[in-house]
Amino acid sequence: MLGMFGLGTPELIILAVIVLLLFGSRLPSAMKSLGMSVNSFKKGMEETDEDDKKDPDHIDS
Structure with missing residues (x-):
């Protein structure tokens, strides 16, 4: 990933x-x-994940 920017260790x-x-x-x-x-x-x-588990029909697509 760093090679993409041309940055080496030094x-x-x-x-x-x-x-x-x-x-x-x-x-x-x-x-x-x-x-x-x-x-x-x-x-x-x-908190969002917990809310989604409690009411799965509430999730908007």
Whole structure:
């Protein structure tokens, strides 16, 4: 997949260093926000699945 963008290991390392230098102080809070968003999305998907199991005729095609 990375070959599609022409990125090898050295380029990824350089990119990671640049990202850490630019966003290093904000990275922990950004990762926390991302994790909270993913958890919220998963909970919403689980609730949707539970609702679909309770009332299968409610599913729109």
